[in-house]
Amino acid sequence: MSGTKTLFxxxxxxxxxxxxxxxxxxxxxxxxxxxxxxxxxxxEGLANAGRKVRRPDLTLAVPDHNVPTTDRTxxxxxxxxxxxxxxxxxxxxxxxxxxxxLQDIRQGIVHIIGPEQGFTLPGTTxxxxxxxxxxHGAFGSLAFGIGTSEVEHVLATQTLLQSPLKNMRVTVEGxxxxxxxxxxxxxxxxxxxxxxxxxxxxxEYAGKAIRDLTMEGRMTVCNMTIExxxxxxxxAPDETTFNYLMGRPMSPKAGAWxxxxxxxxxxxxDEGAFYDKEVTLDVSEIVPQVTWGTSPEDVAxxxxxxxxxxxxxxxxxxxxxxASLDYMGLTAGxxxxxxxxxxxxxxxxxxxxxxxxxxxxxxxxxxxxxxxVRALVVPGSGLVKEQAEQEGLDQILLEAGFEWRDPxxxxxxxxxxxRVEPGQRCASTSNRNFKGRQGxxxxxxxxxxxxxAAAAVTGHLTDVRDL
Amino acid sequence: MQKxxxxxxxxxxxxxxxxxxxxxIPKNFLKTIKRSGLGKNLFDEMRFDREGNENPDFVLxxxxxxxxxxxxxGDNFGCGSSREHAPWALLDFGIRCVISTSFADIFYNNxxxxxxxxxxxxxxxxxxxxxxxxxxxxxxxxIDLESQTIQGxxxxxxxxxxDEFRKHLLLNGLDDIGLTLQKVDKVDSFEERQNASQPWxxxxxxx
Ligand code: SF4
Numbered sequence: 001m002s003g004t005k006t007l008f009x010x011x012x013x014x015x016x017x018x019x020x021x022x023x024x025x026x027x028x029x030x031x032x033x034x035x036x037x038x039x040x041x042x043x044e045g046l047a048n049a050g051r052k053v054r055r056p057d058l059t060l061a062v063p064d065h066n067v068p069t070t071d072r073t074x075x076x077x078x079x080x081x082x083x084x085x086x087x088x089x090x091x092x093x094x095x096x097x098x099x100x101x102l103q104d105i106r107q108g109i110v111h112i113i114g115p116e117q118g119f120t121l122p123g124t125t126x127x128x129x130x131x132x133x134x135x136h137g138a139f140g141s142l143a144f145g146i147g148t149s150e151v152e153h154v155l156a157t158q159t160l161l162q163s164p165l166k167n168m169r170v171t172v173e174g175x176x177x178x179x180x181x182x183x184x185x186x187x188x189x190x191x192x193x194x195x196x197x198x199x200x201x202x203x204e205y206a207g208k209a210i211r212d213l214t215m216e217g218r219m220t221v222c223n224m225t226i227e228x229x230x231x232x233x234x235x236a237p238d239e240t241t242f243n244y245l246m247g248r249p250m251s252p253k254a255g256a257w258x259x260x261x262x263x264x265x266x267x268x269x270d271e272g273a274f275y276d277k278e279v280t281l282d283v284s285e286i287v288p289q290v291t292w293g294t295s296p297e298d299v300a301x302x303x304x305x306x307x308x309x310x311x312x313x314x315x316x317x318x319x320x321x322x323a324s325l326d327y328m329g330l331t332a333g334x335x336x337x338x339x340x341x342x343x344x345x346x347x348x349x350x351x352x353x354x355x356x357x358x359x360x361x362x363x364x365x366x367x368x369x370x371x372x373v374r375a376l377v378v379p380g381s382g383l384v385k386e387q388a389e390q391e392g393l394d395q396i397l398l399e400a401g402f403e404w405r406d407p408x409x410x411x412x413x414x415x416x417x418x419r420v421e422p423g424q425r426c427a428s429t430s431n432r433n434f435k436g437r438q439g440x441x442x443x444x445x446x447x448x449x450x451x452x453a454a455a456a457v458t459g460h461l462t463d464v465r466d467l
Numbered sequence: 468m469q470k471x472x473x474x475x476x477x478x479x480x481x482x483x484x485x486x487x488x489x490x491x492i493p494k495n496f497l498k499t500i501k502r503s504g505l506g507k508n509l510f511d512e513m514r515f516d517r518e519g520n521e522n523p524d525f526v527l528x529x530x531x532x533x534x535x536x537x538x539x540x541g542d543n544f545g546c547g548s549s550r551e552h553a554p555w556a557l558l559d560f561g562i563r564c565v566i567s568t569s570f571a572d573i574f575y576n577n578x579x580x581x582x583x584x585x586x587x588x589x590x591x592x593x594x595x596x597x598x599x600x601x602x603x604x605x606x607x608x609x610i611d612l613e614s615q616t617i618q619g620x621x622x623x624x625x626x627x628x629x630d631e632f633r634k635h636l637l638l639n640g641l642d643d644i645g646l647t648l649q650k651v652d653k654v655d656s657f658e659e660r661q662n663a664s665q666p667w668x669x670x671x672x673x674x
Contacts, residue, residue, distance in 0.1 A: 017650070026647065028658075041501065041502050044502055044503065045502065054654075055669075058669070058671070080498055083500060098672040098673055099674075119672065149551070149580075152644065153643055153644050161643065250671040251667075257667075
């Protein structure tokens with residue numbers, strides 16, 4: 001097996017600037033995404049030390065976490081949020097960092113805009129001060145989240161000190177059945193390996209079910225890799241990848257394009273390459289997935305029931321499950337479809353792309369949001385929004401009683417004014433169901449966009465296949 | 468990072484153990500966008516009352532110690548959370564050195580990252596230094612990192628230990644970034660190679 005390499009090995013070795021005596025690697029960073037929450041102290045550090053940004057041309061900034069999703073010109077109500085956005089604007093100006101500002105149609109969630117612009121490319125290293133940077137792994141880019149002092153390190157040096165990671169391959173076989181999406185696939189994986197299952201690893205996703213996914217779907221899967229504890233997720237680039245990237249504003253231009261594709265084709269793992277761990281899953285029999293608890297591993301099929309805490313055999317899990325049920329206000333044994341909901345959120349870097357908008361509109365078409373339910377659709381970027389409007393999706397959703405909003409992180413983490421109120425229950429297409437994630441006291445059920453729209457029109461968690 | 472070679476200054480005595488990071492900088496000051504500016508809230512709950520008035524009994528409010536550059540404190544200084552805001556606040560106030568019998572691990576590391584020298588001494592040495600510090604502005608301490616010594620006001624000298632590598636970083640004002648910047652040639656040549664093999668990567672993002 002010597003001489004054979006995985007996709008991860010190839011990218012890692014391609015980016016080594018230096019290996020120190022203790023094994024720590026100085027890794028070159030090709031793509032750095034920056035947003036307003038985790039960057040202010042990093043820029044401040046640069047300013048205090050009289051340093052500059054080494055490669056502004058490899059850096060792209062966007063405000064997304066704090067931005068209002070109603071009116072682009074509206075003043076950000078929270079003073080702290082407003083200051084963070086203004087600070088980003090000033091820093092980008094001072095340091096010459098390209099930025100998509102609030103009025104720019106290209107503005108959106110940092111992990112949506114990178115791929116959309118062709119900034120994210122196969123074989124690269126991509127970082128951002130944000131754990132869901134894993135999203136970009138869908139393109140065969142080694143992409144992971146970093147802390148504020150590391151953000152400063154990358155800004156100043158375009159490199160990062162890192163220890164090597166282990167390699168895990170998750171092979172997903174079978175064809176996704178009707179009504180099931182990439183979201184259901186990744187929820188099923190997390191349900192199987194748990195939220196610590198990937199700790200210390202980079203996960204490469206392989207197998208027919210992954211190959212069959214669109215780029216949007218692959219991004220959804222890689223996005224939630226972090227919820228399985230792994231630092232990064234990877235999918236080998238193929239024709240689907242190349243077709244998605246061709247002609248994007250920052251993709252290689254004609255001439256360089258052929259050369260790039262030729263190089264990208266050398267990236268997939270070699271036959272017989274070594275993985276530290278292998279997991280296999282067949283998804284041909286799965287049904288739409290829903291979370292019932294406050295950890296993304298608390299997954300159940302929509303056809304199932306809320307589990308008994310005592311049914312878990314892992315140490316500490318029965319107690320954690322009981323605490324989850326108490327917080328979520330659920331009773332063990334009740335049918336998942338009996339869970340009523342107050343809020344629906346369709347958006348986030350997990351499911352805020354055009355396909356997700358289409359999926360939601362498809363279910364919403366000719367139906368009405370149930371009485372008493374508030375349903376928000378928040379496109380992931382200005383360009384997603386524009387395309388959806390060109391396709392008339394906004395009209396379908398508005399007619400059905402959904403709110404159609406401006407792009408941003410929104411109710412994924414409730415840093416702006418979009419919040420789930422205490423005790424309210426939300427069917428959400430985002431990625432984290434932690435206590436209070438969508439607002440203090442809010443209860444989150446993670447689902448696909450189809451399932452979220454289905455819940456919106458019935459008022460309870462619903463098997464979209466039954467509609 | 469500011470380099471640290473020699474420091475002469477007033478030492479403020481804090482004769483208490485377990486000075487934790489919550490005391491150093493309470494958590495309501497963490498929602499900032501800055502590392503600087505935290506000095507005014509250093510030891511906030513001890514320094515000020517509820518109305519924001521200075522507590523005259525707190526050491527850093529006493530005339531002799533308002534310009535202190537050194538803190539001499541009891542065992543286990545800097546315990547509690549990992550917040551880097553604690554050394555940021557000390558530094559912003561003007562403290563460049565903390566002397567104690569022991570430090571919490573993370574705080575100890577964070578100090579070096581921010582140009583602060585934490586010095587570990589024995590119990591007897593600490594007692595002597597505490598006595599010196601009690602004498603206020605008349606009794607400055609002089610610290611020489613190169614020779615690893617603390618000079619007391621009466622000519623007494625204390626030798627201390629410090630990790631060679633960390634000493635090197637502090638003496639030269641090198642943080643991780645400073646260190647990596649010393650390898651800029653390697654980064655340059657990496658970029659040259661990459662630019663030749665994958666020319667499509669550069670120059671993509673524009674203002
Ligand atoms: S949408 Fe949610 S998960 Fe994604 S970057 Fe924004 S806050 Fe983070």
